[in-house]
Amino acid sequence: GPSDTGDADTGDVDSDRPEIAFVSNGIADFWLIAKRGVEQAGEDLEVDVSFHTPQDTVVHQQQILKDLVTRGVDGISVSPIDPVNQAELLNEIASHTRLITNDSDAPDSNRILFVGIDNYKAGRMCGELVVEALPDGGKVMIFVGRMEQDNARGRRQGLIDELLGREYNPKNFDSPGQVLEGNGYTILGTLTDQFDFPKAKANVEDTLSRHPDIDGLIGLFAYNPPMILEALEQAGKLGAVKVIAFDEDFKTLEGIKQGTVHGTVVQDPYQYGYLSVELLKAIFAGDSSVVPENKYVEVPARHIRQDNVQPFWDDLKSKLGKTAEP
Amino acid sequence: MKKLLGIFGIFLFVFVLTALLSDRFLESYNLENLIRRTALLGILAVGVAFVIITGGIDLSIGSVVCLVGCGVPWLLVKQSCPLPWALALAVIVSLAVGLLHGLLIAKLKLQPFVVTLCGLLMYRGITRGFTGDQTQGFGTEYKGLRQLATAEVPLPFVEGFGIPAPCLFLIVVAVLASIFLNQTIYGRYLLAMGQNEEAARYSGIRTDRMVILAYVICSLTAGLGGILFALDVNSAQPGSFGNFYELHAIAAAVLGGCSLRGGSGTIMGVIFGAGLIQVLRNMITLVDFIPSHIEYAVIGAVILCGVMTDETVKRIVRRRLFSK
Amino acid sequence: MKKLLGIFGIFLFVFVLTALLSDRFLESYNLENLIRRTALLGILAVGVAFVIITGGIDLSIGSVVCLVGCGVPWLLVKQSCPLPWALALAVIVSLAVGLLHGLLIAKLKLQPFVVTLCGLLMYRGITRGFTGDQTQGFGTEYKGLRQLATAEVPLPFVEGFGIPAPCLFLIVVAVLASIFLNQTIYGRYLLAMGQNEEAARYSGIRTDRMVILAYVICSLTAGLGGILFALDVNSAQPGSFGNFYELHAIAAAVLGGCSLRGGSGTIMGVIFGAGLIQVLRNMITLVDFIPSHIEYAVIGAVILCGVMTDETVKRIVRRRLFSK
Amino acid sequence: MSDDDPRRPWLEVRGICKRFPGVTALDGVGMHVNRGEVVAVIGENGAGKSSLMKILAGVQPADSGQIFLEGRRCQLASVEQALRLGIALIHQELNLADNLEVGANIFLGREPRRFGLLIDKPRILRDSARYLARVGLKLPPTRLVGSLPIGRKQMVEIAKALSVDARILIMDEPTSSLSQREADQLFEVIRDLSAKGVSIVYISHRLGEVKELAHRVVVLRDGKKVGELRRDEINHENMVQLMVGRQVSQFYLHRPHEPGEVVLTADNLRTLAYPHRSCSFALRRGEIVGMFGLVGAGRTELLQTLFGVTPALGGSVWIDGRKTAVRSPIDAVLAGLALVPEDRKQQGLILDLTVRNNLSLTSLRRDQKMGFLNRARERELARDMVRLLKVKATGEGQVTRLLSGGNQQKIALGKWLSLHPRILLLDEPTRGIDVGAKTEIYSLMESLAEKGITVLFVSSEMEEILGMSDRVLVMHEGRIFGELPRAELSEQRVMRLATGQLPEAA
Numbered sequence A: 001g002p003s004d005t006g007d008a009d010t011g012d013v014d015s016d017r018p019e020i021a022f023v024s025n026g027i028a029d030f031w032l033i034a035k036r037g038v039e040q041a042g043e044d045l046e047v048d049v050s051f052h053t054p055q056d057t058v059v060h061q062q063q064i065l066k067d068l069v070t071r072g073v074d075g076i077s078v079s080p081i082d083p084v085n086q087a088e089l090l091n092e093i094a095s096h097t098r099l100i101t102n103d104s105d106a107p108d109s110n111r112i113l114f115v116g117i118d119n120y121k122a123g124r125m126c127g128e129l130v131v132e133a134l135p136d137g138g139k140v141m142i143f144v145g146r147m148e149q150d151n152a153r154g155r156r157q158g159l160i161d162e163l164l165g166r167e168y169n170p171k172n173f174d175s176p177g178q179v180l181e182g183n184g185y186t187i188l189g190t191l192t193d194q195f196d197f198p199k200a201k202a203n204v205e206d207t208l209s210r211h212p213d214i215d216g217l218i219g220l221f222a223y224n225p226p227m228i229l230e231a232l233e234q235a236g237k238l239g240a241v242k243v244i245a246f247d248e249d250f251k252t253l254e255g256i257k258q259g260t261v262h263g264t265v266v267q268d269p270y271q272y273g274y275l276s277v278e279l280l281k282a283i284f285a286g287d288s289s290v291v292p293e294n295k296y297v298e299v300p301a302r303h304i305r306q307d308n309v310q311p312f313w314d315d316l317k318s319k320l321g322k323t324a325e326p
Numbered sequence B, C: 001m002k003k004l005l006g007i008f009g010i011f012l013f014v015f016v017l018t019a020l021l022s023d024r025f026l027e028s029y030n031l032e033n034l035i036r037r038t039a040l041l042g043i044l045a046v047g048v049a050f051v052i053i054t055g056g057i058d059l060s061i062g063s064v065v066c067l068v069g070c071g072v073p074w075l076l077v078k079q080s081c082p083l084p085w086a087l088a089l090a091v092i093v094s095l096a097v098g099l100l101h102g103l104l105i106a107k108l109k110l111q112p113f114v115v116t117l118c119g120l121l122m123y124r125g126i127t128r129g130f131t132g133d134q135t136q137g138f139g140t141e142y143k144g145l146r147q148l149a150t151a152e153v154p155l156p157f158v159e160g161f162g163i164p165a166p167c168l169f170l171i172v173v174a175v176l177a178s179i180f181l182n183q184t185i186y187g188r189y190l191l192a193m194g195q196n197e198e199a200a201r202y203s204g205i206r207t208d209r210m211v212i213l214a215y216v217i218c219s220l221t222a223g224l225g226g227i228l229f230a231l232d233v234n235s236a237q238p239g240s241f242g243n244f245y246e247l248h249a250i251a252a253a254v255l256g257g258c259s260l261r262g263g264s265g266t267i268m269g270v271i272f273g274a275g276l277i278q279v280l281r282n283m284i285t286l287v288d289f290i291p292s293h294i295e296y297a298v299i300g301a302v303i304l305c306g307v308m309t310d311e312t313v314k315r316i317v318r319r320r321l322f323s324k
Numbered sequence D: 001m002s003d004d005d006p007r008r009p010w011l012e013v014r015g016i017c018k019r020f021p022g023v024t025a026l027d028g029v030g031m032h033v034n035r036g037e038v039v040a041v042i043g044e045n046g047a048g049k050s051s052l053m054k055i056l057a058g059v060q061p062a063d064s065g066q067i068f069l070e071g072r073r074c075q076l077a078s079v080e081q082a083l084r085l086g087i088a089l090i091h092q093e094l095n096l097a098d099n100l101e102v103g104a105n106i107f108l109g110r111e112p113r114r115f116g117l118l119i120d121k122p123r124i125l126r127d128s129a130r131y132l133a134r135v136g137l138k139l140p141p142t143r144l145v146g147s148l149p150i151g152r153k154q155m156v157e158i159a160k161a162l163s164v165d166a167r168i169l170i171m172d173e174p175t176s177s178l179s180q181r182e183a184d185q186l187f188e189v190i191r192d193l194s195a196k197g198v199s200i201v202y203i204s205h206r207l208g209e210v211k212e213l214a215h216r217v218v219v220l221r222d223g224k225k226v227g228e229l230r231r232d233e234i235n236h237e238n239m240v241q242l243m244v245g246r247q248v249s250q251f252y253l254h255r256p257h258e259p260g261e262v263v264l265t266a267d268n269l270r271t272l273a274y275p276h277r278s279c280s281f282a283l284r285r286g287e288i289v290g291m292f293g294l295v296g297a298g299r300t301e302l303l304q305t306l307f308g309v310t311p312a313l314g315g316s317v318w319i320d321g322r323k324t325a326v327r328s329p330i331d332a333v334l335a336g337l338a339l340v341p342e343d344r345k346q347q348g349l350i351l352d353l354t355v356r357n358n359l360s361l362t363s364l365r366r367d368q369k370m371g372f373l374n375r376a377r378e379r380e381l382a383r384d385m386v387r388l389l390k391v392k393a394t395g396e397g398q399v400t401r402l403l404s405g406g407n408q409q410k411i412a413l414g415k416w417l418s419l420h421p422r423i424l425l426l427d428e429p430t431r432g433i434d435v436g437a438k439t440e441i442y443s444l445m446e447s448l449a450e451k452g453i454t455v456l457f458v459s460s461e462m463e464e465i466l467g468m469s470d471r472v473l474v475m476h477e478g479r480i481f482g483e484l485p486r487a488e489l490s491e492q493r494v495m496r497l498a499t500g501q502l503p504e505a506a
Ligand SMILES: Nc1ncnc2c1ncn2[C@@H]1O[C@H](COP(=O)(O)OP(=O)(O)OP(=O)(O)O)[C@@H](O)[C@H]1O
Pocket: D020, D021, D023, D024, D025, D043, D044, D045, D046, D047, D048, D049, D050, D051, D052, D092, D392, D393, D402, D403, D404, D405, D406, D407, D432, D434
């Protein structure tokens, strides 16, 4: 069986500094902001930090987590790609080192706590924006990278449930192929692109071809709203169709400023990163008071609209430092 | 010409079918989109056709698209590099990549699959390295440059329809490639050595130079494709930009009549191959009753049925001819 | 044997280097992980080696891994299908897939690249279709079944180290494959027809049957690999599970000495090829000073340098031998 | 001739027809083979010999016609079935798997087995050694076939056919790349088989062999059987008369040439085949030099080294008095050399290109217009060459693969002739070429030499060597073992040198 490496020192030069690793669920700019948070916390709190991005999904994420255990890190914060089925893996990791989750939670595992926000809830917040933008209802299309990712599913379901005026129930699931109607809204479908940007843009273009009378386009992954804007601009329909966004891509923020995007829901990845390190350091030092009763450290999501976009953007830029060019 | 019939038939069939199933398909906005996408993929496919004709393969195309597609906006925006320099650098890098592949394959006799697979891994890794995994784009600037990919050139007598700029690039690339392949001695050399490298060498052909040339052409078109893709979508994520494009490009070339054994292929066929793939992808979204998440199943099945029919028809025709 | 030396040398070099750079590398927990990953990739690679030996290629491996890897938990958990039925169905589907490829390639003479590329598209599309794009997994049940992938078989005299169960599968597969390839007439037929199909046909060998056999073997191991991968990570996402695995498997086979022209390859070499790839990936995370996002650049560069050195050494040795 | 029932032939075919697009390869051909009989089938290039044999061996089906085995009508649908019925074919072109050992190739498809599927390797080693000894090939059965020169491969093919223990053994030009000695060994085997009751169908363009071996000769012309010769009628004149339809007189029209200045000197040249031996010789302007040796003597390797295909291990080459580094064929071409290689299928031709494109491949560079093809010139050149060499094809646009073996050889030769090289290296130039065309090629060599072109030709055919050379270089195990001027040429002298014996004191 696995040897007991979890509590051993890292063997680095600075052996009294804890070593903390942050594992994302994929490659995205969203995670770069989290990375800044991790790095800043490492500097502020004198922790050795490392940042890992799995490229090909669960298999790679599992590989990275296990290799980190081998390396003997003192704490890991992970955004599990498939929290339900990965519970066992997370338990194995948790038995070797201190494990917390961020961005998406795995409540059935032995993780110490969760930093982030419920994606379903964030999805409902996005739905609120759609209702604001299209108070009289209308036809909308959803664009997302991959449907099988936990965060995508949560967000989309929250959005749908909000639009159709359903009860709060994260366990709902609507098949991506079907047209959903209710409450005056028609959700024409969900188009995925597997992170292929030209494909993401093509999805928008084809939607405009197919449904020239569409009222709203909703992009759920950070790069989707910019692709929507590109397609609209080329079609000369910028402003004619409402765009509702998710996450804080700079082009999205620019769009909000100019009024081409109605609004976006932002999480706070910087805080995910910063808090992860801070909490893990405290736990490493034996301070269990940082762990709340419900094991949930909420970093609330926020609505960003034209009225509050500038201060938000300025704050983001200052956090990101010089990597923050458009 | 006869070789073209097969792919042209499949293309036509899918095209007409889609037009029948969706009344939106023939609208000029959609056709423009379709032509732009076909042109972008077609440029990659024409390049890889040269490599396939020599009997090789290039798996690094997607990563070169990523390297150049992320690299140019990175240079322009992040490094404030002047435009001519950035473009020159893109050309030089693509050239160097092709040269590296060609040299390793021709001189050191390494297998093309291995060399370009390492390329696939390396160039993406390098891009992720220098961009720090950050999405690259031209922001709101470089509108003029972006016209190269997004502009539409109006046609003299047609209202409301313009030829997308990438299509002009494709036309130039395709015409040059056709002339090169069919009218010059080097094209003949490529075809000859694709079929029997040894005999070509015995005939006094500098086969290693031809191999290098093919890989250089392929990387150059991949680089051009990379820039155009990036200009078109204005956003390139180093981890995923161009993923699987090599497969699409090779598929287009092979559908268009290039045999992976080497020695055969026509440029027109390759372009129809690219067109077929893009019409199929377009069809999925336009036709209501196809759920979009089974897109790949539909594309795969249509292509497979297409080549099966093509082959069966050819056999029947051949049998008829003989029995007469 | 001589062919094995190259890949073995590169493997050893990378292995020792990693051991020197990271003191954790040789810990039994890490070695167990490494062996398990090598075994999983190795099973796919041994299967595809058969296809490569006939001079073909199978691009559908990753999608078959996805189809079976998502299909089995879907059947068990979502459809409450009894275990034996689910496993039987997995075998039947893999077999049918291989048979389909083989028939189209051998009888209809379609290009292997096209057929299996369509497979790559179709099986993934189908999986996304029947799972509704939802992640599949065994949840917390099927602990017993999952032991097939996660158990460790203790060694008699070694403390704290067990052989991961997939390794036993690999050993069985590899031994069978070795015997098949080297000791049976069918293995010999495969080698002969991979080199010179005409010669094999003129010797009275039913070459089309051999082609079909090779593709069936490849799909069966891909199916087995799919189940084991799914059991190991307990989570399979239809859109991405198994993406690029065909490239990794083919790379392992080619590194291990299979030529894509057909006619050559050894099973041991293929396994070392798989091992090399996995050690490299392990190295990236274990060694501090390699930023993990340039992982692919490192892997690509190491492999390329490896094959370059191998080829150069071979040349020098050859020249030495002759000039004496 | 031992014959159980002379009235009932073992194999008989009637009215066989085979059409290909544009050609009728066989047009109602009938023939029979009796038990233990050696039947030679002869005819010009493209007469349909190989096509007929492929039908008999189940490689391709006939369009119409009947096949009878021991009087019973039968279908030959596949190679496997033909083998089961005891019919084996040695193809005109080599068909071996280069990645397998000699033994494995000999038993390919018919491996002795243990426990059903496992190959009985020891037995393969034992048995294949026996068959190798029978054809006189001293090789370990574990040697990889890919490492053998073409002559030896041909002998492996023969051993392979013998191992079938066939009742009818068809040999399509088995000796085309064998020298006299190996061929003699083969004749020994054929006579032995024939005595044991095995029937042999033998195809060759070397009429001397036919005269020596055949009990009966069947002659094909343009896909039709034009006649048969009984044992006592078999002679050179009759055969040629039937084949060509006219007398071919004056087979070798050799006129001695006045050799000019030295154009090429090889100085201690060492090749990969025999790294420890070196060759030195000189070629003069306008002479025809023959090069003789037994199979594997290293002639091919020497020509290839001269032409830059394989690197020289040592020594130097001087062309026109200048030391010239020939690193690749193009260097050689630019220095005025041309090589017609021995292996036309692998090295001489690109089989899937058209006749025209093959013929022009070498001269594209010369005729280019700033890199562009000169199609008019290409077409003209191909037409001339096809006419000159009397190539039988449906047109210059026909795919070369579809030509008969001999016609392919003509293309392999023609593509170099059009380039007007100054030094022509020919490796077995008349391999598989019929008598008529041979004469043409000889007279071509003559006229080239008269124009001052130097011809160095390798041949395993003694007659050709004796008839055509101004001078003969004899190789033995990688060395130029001796040189004979025309005046001193005789079969015995050449053979002595080739087998490594010093010439008897003058
Ligand atoms: N597969 C084919 N397709 C088209 N034509 C063919 C094919 N095979 C043979 N032929 C033609 O059939 C004719 C007879 O060819 P065949 O090979 O039988 O001649 P051959 O008598 O063996 O000549 P050679 O002495 O040169 O070997 C030739 O004109 C040849 O071009």
